Amino acid sequence: MEGNSSGEPAADQLMTTTSRHQFGDDPDEPAISISVIENMKEEYGLFVWPCSIVLAEYVWQQRLRFSGATVVELGAGTSLPGLVAAKVGAHVTLTDDANKLEVLDNMRRVCHLNKLHCNILGLTWGVWDASIFTLCPRIILGADVLYDNDAFDDLFATVTFLLQNSPGSVFITTYHNRRHAVGIIILNS
Numbered sequence: 001m002e003g004n005s006s007g008e009p010a011a012d013q014l015m016t017t018t019s020r021h022q023f024g025d026d027p028d029e030p031a032i033s034i035s036v037i038e039n040m041k042e043e044y045g046l047f048v049w050p051c052s053i054v055l056a057e058y059v060w061q062q063r064l065r066f067s068g069a070t071v072v073e074l075g076a077g078t079s080l081p082g083l084v085a086a087k088v089g090a091h092v093t094l095t096d097d098a099n100k101l102e103v104l105d106n107m108r109r110v111c112h113l114n115k116l117h118c119n120i121l122g123l124t125w126g127v128w129d130a131s132i133f134t135l136c137p138r139i140i141l142g143a144d145v146l147y148d149n150d151a152f153d154d155l156f157a158t159v160t161f162l163l164q165n166s167p168g169s170v171f172i173t174t175y176h177n178r179r180h181a182v183g184i185i186i187l188n189s
Contacts, residue, residue, distance in 0.1 A: 015040040018113075019048060021080060023060040032060070032087045035113050036078045037106055046106055048078045051144035051174040055081040058172070059141070063088040072137040072162065074123070074155070075145040079107050082141060086116045093135060098122030126154025128161075136166045142173040163189035 016039045024031030034056075039046040059066055059081050067089035073082035076094040086092040094111075096103045099122075107120045121131055140162050145155055159171050171187040 021048070021053065021056065023057065023084060032084070034080060034083045034087065035110070036080055036083070037110055037113065038078060039106075046078060046103060048080055049144045049176070051176050052078065052080045055141060055143040055172070055174040056084045058174070059084045059088070066090045066139065069138040070136065071139045071141060072135055073141040073143075074125070074158065075142055076107060077103060077143075079110055079118075081143050082118060083110065083114055083116060085139075085141070086111075086118050087114070090139070092116075093119040093121055093137070095121045095123035098124045098127070098129075123158075124154075125151060125158040132158070132161065133165075135162060136169075137162060138166065138169055140169060140171040142171065144176055145173060146175040159187070163187070 016037065019036050019038055021034045021036065022030035022032070023034075036048055037046075038048055066085045069085075069090045070093075071082065071085045071090040072093045072095060073079060073085075074095055076082050076096050079094045082092045082094045094107050096107070098104075101122075104120055104122055107118070111118050111120070121135075123132060140159060142155075142159070146152070163169050163171060167189055169189045
């Protein structure tokens with residue numbers, strides 16, 4: 001473990017942990033297990049939010065729907081729903097803000113840790129660079145992407161483009177009403 005000149009661990013390393021998430025019908029013998037590297041110093045992208053766990057469980061429960069599907073997770077952060085999709089046989093592209101290099105790097109580490117192959121893509125909502133035009137997902141995931149009112153227009157412009165670019169596709173998101181419970185929304189193209 002790296003540390004400072006006194007031999008103590010660096011402050012951000014003390015805030016880094018690996019969480020394990022298990023999915024399956026038998027809690028004593030889970031069918032799959034996903035490890036996620038989290039860091040509490042990051043404002044949003046390196047923490048597993050409750051909506052991510054709910055959406056990952058939805059993916060597990062609907063695993064036959066996801067097996068073999070092309071999936072894009074928007075604002076993936078720690079990527080738990082996308083990792084579960086990859087584990088059940090989906091072809092997954094994990095995306096987050098192109099400017100959040102630490103988050104994108106963490107996605108690569110988590111894929112390696114779980115022995116999963118996912119495409120990692122820096123994708124900023126509302127920015128029309130070449131990479132978005134190559135995406136044709138059957139399923140678009142977004143866990144807790146509705147937290148910032150200022151980003152809604154760009155998020156929905158991106159989702160609308162992906163839905164129109166992929167006829168028959170669906171957008172599945174979980175959101176946390178900060179005053180109430182977690183909900184699920186499914187939009188079809």
